[in-house]
Amino acid sequence: MNDISPQIKDITDSFVSSGRRLSIGHVEIITRQEEAYQSIYSATCIENFNPITVDELRKNPDFPTDNSGENRELKGKNSKNQDIHILMIPVTSDDNSSVICVFQSTAPFDKEKLPFLQFFAAMIDITGKYSIKDASTIRGSDRYKKDLINMRDMQAKLFPKFNVVRGFQIGSAFLPAELMSGNFIDGFYLDENIYQVVVCDVSGYDAASTFAGAAIRTLIRSEASKKMTPSVLIETITMKLKNIIAVVHALIYISVFQFNIKTGKTMISSYGPLMTLFYNKKKNGYANLGTTEVGRLLAKRIFYKDLSLMMEPGDILLYYSNGMINASNETGKEQYGESNLYASFMKQKESSSTDLVHTLIESLNDYTNYSPLEADVILIAIKREAQA
Incomplete structure (x- = not known):
């Protein structure tokens, strides 16, 4: 060199x-x-x-x-x-x-x-x-x-252990399409009651994209003590890293979830489309948060707003990446799509978060017949159990 x-x-x-x-x-x-x-x-x-x-x-x-x-x-x-x-x-x-x-x-x-x-x-x-x-x-x-592979092992060691979150089940899966990727999942307490989950999806697979993901994760961690709301955090990160984002020839998606483990109050924001479902146990129905008024504004990448909701026991938030719904079947002619995701999700809504994520991955593999992925697949299921 x-x-x-x-x-x-x-x-x-x-x-x-x-x-x-x-x-x-x-x-x-x-x-x-x-x-x-x-x-x-x-x-x-x-x-x-x-x-x-x-x-x-x-x-x-x-x-x-x-x-x-x-x-x-x-x-x-x-x-x-x-x-x-x-x-x-x-x-x-x-x-x-x-x-x-x-x-x-x-x-x-x-x-x-x-x-x-x-x-x-x-x-x-x-x-x-x-x-x-x-x-x-x-x-x-x-x-x-x-x-x-050694470098990916370094990335994997940075992924969180979600079993420390009281009153919530959090299951996750990350299926890489390539060995080099800037995508990450992170989670940590902002204080004794507020837990934060961050997902970053970088669409490129070159060295600069991989480094950008690592830089975003580190900066988010360094800002944790300020206890910003998700929208303020995302605006801060994108402004501070605008030079990095300009260098990366790929789209970057960031989603931030903050929830109070005692009350269930949850705040969500994103940089790019809000790829998240919310299942309400009492109503036995789900909403695609990306289609809400706030969700549509966030997709434009020029608005910084928070979406607030209350999670009751049995309620679920499901984050899914573009790689999940855009995965093609064996012929390459049809995509897995949101309809298959919704159907599989509703069938397993009573399962634990970990089982729910595993079932969704099995559904995807059945659909694609284990064909190579075109983009990384990231899934996170956050389910409230009971009063913490």
Whole structure:
């Protein structure tokens, strides 16, 4: 990776915007060939940030002198005598050479930032290895698939464990169409009573799209302490990441669900169509929230509004991605569609959230006869059990 390819430049340029929002002042990619170090990319994320140069970093007693392949955290002072935290993440490493991502910040690198920065390094690795003219040959190789599977494992570790949500059952499924994807599901408490579920569906499958998904997830996590409503959160994220969104040549869909585990009060918003059904147990019927007045406004991507509803015991919210309803049958002539989804959903409405999701996936597989998916399938079922 002696030169920065256009694909890597897309990712690194996108990082500048997200890095600034995460209080990361400087990012640099350096190569090590025996004892010689060379900077092949550097960018300042925060205006007037004064980074420590590579030559100065090498004087730090904790600076790595071998290719151990392990992350290394250092602390030093810049030319203004400011304390600077440095995180070095190896991209590639062998006996004689290595490529390293170097991040600098005035604040320590906390647990929320670290997975994102590791993922960034993995993206640089994958893109650097395979952004070449004979990519079609390389991408069919076992080595390429193994590298991508390892990267997907990193993504999977970021997915939430929904069994911690009191008074609610949450079942989910994620079926990837390709090994490289920016889609994610996340869930966490905003406080002791409010739980938030976020779904991001990025329609592209290139490196920039994958990185965009990771950046969105990290920024949403970093904004959690502000306890924004879903619409305010989405507006904040899209404004802060407008440079990343501009780079990604794909549509991005974001849906946010916040529900009070004690009262059942729920607020929902989306960036793009609101792909969600709401089943009301008392009325024994469902509504497609995307067809409501608020849902139609959200689909235009220029309005930021919340849809509020009260979830009673037995009520269900079902999020489904475009990949679910657009999946084709074996002949490729007909799509699974919303009608099949609705019918399967209503048959299993009394099931647990996990069983409901599994049944819907089985219904999809029966329809497609396990044909390859054209887009990722994401399903999330949120069912209120009883008073928490």
